[in-house]
Amino acid sequence: MEQITGILLLLVILVFFTIFTYYAPYGADVMGALAGAAIATFLVEALQRFVIGDIFGIEFFQETGLEAGLLSGVIVAFLVALTMKVNAQNSAIIAVSMGGLGLIPGLIAAYIVSFVAKFFEKKIPNGLDFILVVILLVPLTRLIGMGISPLVDASLLQIGTIIETATDTSPLIMGLMLGGIITVVGTSPLSSMALTALLGLTGIPMAVGSLAAFGSAFINSVIFHKLKIGDLKSVISVAIEPLSKADLVSANPIPVYATNFIGGALSGMVIAYSGLINDAPGTATPTAGLLVLFGFNPASQVVLYAVIVAVISGITGFIGSYIFRNYRVRKSDFDATGKL
Known part of the structure; x- marks a missing residue:
């Protein structure tokens, strides 16, 4: 409960x-x-x-x-x-x-x-x-x-404490929900860094947040490339930092958010049982989120789960792009033509 x-x-x-x-x-x-x-x-x-x-x-x-x-x-x-x-x-x-x-x-x-x-x-x-x-x-x-x-x-920090405590009793559910939410928030104006900083997350939940954010780089780059959402620069930018292409994400929310939630949830469940921890709140971002983990965990363990998350996220991105292959892509909120 x-x-x-x-x-x-x-x-x-x-x-x-x-x-x-x-x-x-x-x-x-x-x-x-x-x-x-x-x-x-x-x-x-x-x-x-x-x-x-x-x-x-x-x-x-x-x-x-x-x-x-x-x-x-x-x-x-x-x-x-x-x-x-x-x-x-x-x-x-x-x-x-x-x-x-x-x-x-x-x-x-x-x-x-x-x-x-x-x-x-x-x-x-x-x-x-x-x-x-x-x-x-x-x-x-x-x-x-x-x-x-x-x-x-x-209130806010207490929510983070509840999440951290509940992870011990039900890591599967927490990893699924938190991983999915973090990746979706990471592509929204709210920002996953801001959310995890607000909640003061540490330990396993913050590891879920940071590695799920790392995985979102693969999800978003595949989705952007396969669905032709923006040019090559957009693909690179969204992989490095999803917020840099918030306009394109908000113009095409269904494929991006849906695929990110599924990929983040799958990665979150794996990370929840990995033993990885992250005691630096607010570091749920693709590049830095991965680097920070080396300061709290054995390097070999970080690399192993980073590869697993990358594979899960990449496959999820390809599946998502196939499911939404006929989705009418828009290049901004103000473009209703669906043409790039």
Whole structure:
């Protein structure tokens, strides 16, 4: 029952952030900023600390990675404010107020306060606006962040904890559902990096997320190539990072999402029983997701399951492209002709 609860809560979160992405002011850009912050902090921490630092025993890299991971709240606040067109100086001032706080409190606090900062910039003469930002918005941002932190711990992060705990009792179901969801989210504006960072996933579930994301590179490249969704550059781009071709994905959602869910679910079930772990949340992305695993698992084990996932995903991609071979491909949401 616990695993079902975790999945249902995850679906609720997905619905909420999907609505936010499409309908909230700056929604898609803010979620992109969240994904960027996850890369700049959690991914840097994983590669510097756990891969280079731990594998080679170099203290300098371990410390560099550790410090990067501690800056998640600051970096996301800066990127969110900057994305919302707050000037760079005021964005930086807002961001420093989030020192010591986490990724999600930083996201929410900066999103709220940025509207006020934009109002100051518009109504107050240049050179004076930042004084008000320092005096009023720095403490306001921090108060919002501190107030949200307990809620985040009790909700979003709790969902991640439920998923991690439930994996021990029913790894098959969790691998199937989480692998399928992660690959679909990875091709949507929400981003699989953002989702796994939101939930703070670690351990086996994060390994499922990162390797399923790795497998999606093979699924998407086959689908794009066989169905002729875009040119060769598009095939390469979607394999490296699905979000880079979000316009083409959203224009052809049925073949892409359906095939990704099946391939991700199959890979997830395999990974759930593999023994692989990933303690770097927010690293569900094709290239980095694979590299990070070497910092937490034996290299031979990572290579073995990476090959298995690649084969499963490639075969799924070919099957999916055959099933949808007569699908009318569109090259954007605004192209109803179906012609490339």
